[in-house]
Amino acid sequence: MKQCSLNKHGNGNLSDSSNSESNSAKESKKVQFSPEIVQPEPRNPERKPRRPSIAATREIHSGINQIPKKEDIKLEDLSPKPPLLYDVKKKANTSELFPSIREEDGGSTPLGVKTRKIAKHQIRQESTIDIPGLTVSRKAENEMNCGSYGIREKLVIVLVGIPATGKSYIGSKLVRYYNWLRYNCRFFSVGDKRREEGASKYSMSAPFFDFENQELANFREYLAMETLENLLRWLLNENGVIGVLDATNSTFQRRKLIYDRISQEEKLGIMFLESVCTDEALFQQNMVLKARGPDYEGFDAEEALVDLQKRVELYRKYYEPIDEREEGLPFLQYVKVINVGIKVITHNIEGFLTGQAVYFMLNLNIRKRQIWLTRPGESNDTIAGRVGGDAPLTDLGVQYAEDLAKFVDRQRVLWQLRETTERLNSKKLSFEEEGFNVWSSVRQRAVETSQFFNPAVYDVKKMRMLNDLNFGSHEGLTLKEFAENFPEEYRVIQQKDVSYRFSGLGGESYLDVVHRLQPIIVELERSSANVLVIAHRVVSNILMTYFLNYSPEEIIDVGLPLHTLYCIESDRYSTVCKLYNYDAEERSFVRVSE
Known part of the structure; x- marks a missing residue:
């Protein structure tokens, strides 16, 4: 029968009991252990000192320096099998072990790692720095395009917000900034398409934006998705790098529809940019400015402002801000810009192009x-x-x-x-x-x-x-x-x-x-x-x-x-x-x- 004893190096190896008994006297003279302190072992000149094991090092640093006696150690304690966190025969209750981060994401894995559903375009290479003229992605020569300077990352920025919150202003500033940096960027306005295709069919006054009118709601959704299709065609086939979709996109249902469509294409980043205006004085100034816009050409200034206020009230009635539902969408990035740059909130920003947008918006200034x-x-x-x-x-x-x-x-x-x-x-x-x-x-x-x-x-x-x-x-x-x-x-x-x-x-x-x-x-x-x-x-x-x-x-x-x-x-x-x-x-x- 074999028993466990500590050899002269204290490494807990197994040895015959006879050898242990014969060497016990010698060993007791060489090494003595205090119940509280581990005494260093004298070096053997014939052998190089052995490096302590990782387990021994962890025990020393954690303060566990009590060395057990030979007779207190059982063979079962030295089993290489790791301890079980729970009974494998019993169905584990992971909600008790690891609290769920978000229910709609399907709970969480051990150590709180969030899980998400796999989208069709899920397999992507991580976006890294891409600077026109300074970096060039290595790819086939027939894929290279001098108009895009070898930039492989592509991004769709979807603007969100009720009228007169400054989203179009922020979007146009971003387009100018990206184009100046030589990223091919273009602004796609749903409002322009609405005036182009809808002015001859419908009145563009406030009742046109009534959410309870199903016919008008369907027409507005058609305009938004058709504008998105134009954006995607430009991005994928015409050297585009960044496309900005300008629309209110005021409900989660509309934003989810846009997200699902973009997700069908490979290698396209998605970022929602929501503009929120809580400063009433600033909002009223924006209202006066928008009342002079193309929607109100030929209108009296006061009549235009009254109609715009009615339109805003319709949007406020059904508006849904970006929240946890968007956070549950795989790879979705979003930015909330409050009062045109006074406050900026970001979520899941991971691409180089989106990082450039956040960097720019953190420095927005509307002062004259x-x-x-x-x-x-x-x-x-x-x-x-x-x-x-x-x-x-x-x-x-x-x-x-x-x-x-x-x-x-x-x-x-x-x-x-x-x-x-x-x-x-x-x-x-x-x-x-x-x-x-x-x-x-x-x-x-x-x-x-x-x-x-x-x-x-x-x-x-x-x-x-x-x-x-x-x-x-x-x-x-x-x-x-x-x-x-x-x-x-x-x-x-x-x-x-x-x-x-x-x-x-x-x-x-x-x-x-x-x-x-x-x-x-x-x-x-x-x-x-x-x-x-x-x-x-x-x-x-x-x-x-x-x-x-x-x-x-x-x-x-x-x-x-x-x-x-x-x-x-x-x-x-x-x-x-x-x-x-x-x-x-x-x-x-x-x-x-x-």
């Missing part, structure tokens, strides 16, 4: 403000026609910088007076004076252009992100020298390929500069202060294409001439642009007629 753009004053490289470089300003360039600071200072004071008057007229007694930022690149000519702004009044900063396009080994060349010495590259540049990267150390493409400027754009969206950006030619072109919502193809052709000043006044309702030319003889800025 001015953004000024100008190029650095004239430099020696400008006169010579050299690209890049870091030359100082000429005398004319210094004069421009001095007069620029004086002109912007006058405009800052006029802006503050105008804002104070508007607040007093609207009976808003509280008024906080906003700051004014002046940003420039770190190039010498840009820094010298900002030198006359008083740092006690303006927050003057140098930013490397605003540096001009790096021409690599071609820095400092004139266009003539470029064409003569590098004819092949010059021909490529003439084709206006924004993805072309200049050769040499540090060389960049237009797309490189676009993504370098992404933090600048987000900061401009977030900031409520007025900003003057002193940027070089390529950088100013790229910034203007964003704020003026130019097409991506116009990014190279848009130009801000030397010694001109561009002002963009934007709020949630409109964008007003002003252009000023500098008169060097009169030392003044003259506004160009619109």
